[in-house]
Amino acid sequence: YQDDLLFTALELAGYNWETVDKFRKAVGKKIPAEMARQHEIFVKGCQTHSDMSKEEAEHIWQLFEPFQGYGFNKAHAACYGRVAYQTAYLKANFPAEYMCAVLTAESGDIEKVALIIAECERMEIPVLPPDINTSRKDFTLIKAETDKIRFGLFTIKNLGTNTVDALLAERDANGPFVSIANLLERMPSREINKKSLEALAKSGTLDEIAERNQILQSMDALLEYNHETARARERNQASLFGMMQDIPTALSLRLPEVVPSSATERLAWEKELLGLYVSGHPLDAYRAKIPKACSKISTIKSFRPGALVTTTGLIINAKKILTKKGEVMMFLKLQDFTDDIEAVVFPHTLEKYVAVLQPETCVFIKGKTSERSGATSILVDQVKKLEV
Incomplete structure (x- = not known):
């Protein structure tokens, strides 16, 4: 521990509490110039105050050097040990609650969120897209026979905090939204605009009450419906839509039938609005054709x-x-179901495969590992586009 370094310097090298604190900072902050100065002071101090030979003093100094990489004082280490035990206990005994809290804590870092979701998958805890009737502001735990975690509404890009607050306040006060018309009738027009409605639809938040493409292709009619019902409330009189109270609201909108969005479109929208794929992964379509010899990126x-x-x-x-x-x-x-990794394509290889190496393309890669900036990467030799 750092405490041992300090007491060694105090007792063997003649440091006092003021000078030993400078020694501590030099070790803790990894300051090369200061470490070189302290090295000289320590060795001379051991010779003067403890009658050591220079070789003996140098041997003790060499024991200190690993602390420049990673070292703590006892109090710090004890606190970290306690926190590590507490978090391990929570993860083992309250796994869904714990992982939900971790997702919320790291919600601003998409890469960390992706890794945590991969861990949830390993733990068999489903992580679902946001939902208009069950999501809260942050990641939300859904207690059931199998606990699930829902994305929070704050994780959706282009959806303002005021709109989220208004949605939750209305839902808490008057119950779930039962249809897209019901949502538009109950929400104030100042909180529903093209950007927010598009974000809700593309992210999958409205999947329970409407199909994504139907919303996107009827945007003008939906916004007009929201504005008209808002004006009717303000006038406190019947409107064209108000006269149809006894008719199911979904019919009163007369939304056209459209071709439902494809899995590819849904995944692309989720990546756009949530920052990552949630309801699936583009590789899902090729899962059955992935050779068993292929290694996972995490491995x-x-x-x-x-x-x-x-x-x-x-x-x-x-x-x-x-x-x-x-x-x-x-x-x-490059990303698979488990992790992502950097892959390097040198000029002679790039010439052969440049047409295939495009973003959002699923590929088979053969190469060898390398280390770059302390991280593992792949030096690419061969590439093949995956086909269904």
């Missing part, structure tokens, strides 16, 4: 550099750069 990350690998994944993004020779190479972010 590849533990491989040593130089290991031969084959894997499949979705290209999340692709960035071209110029080499010193003026040739084009590419950096990919």
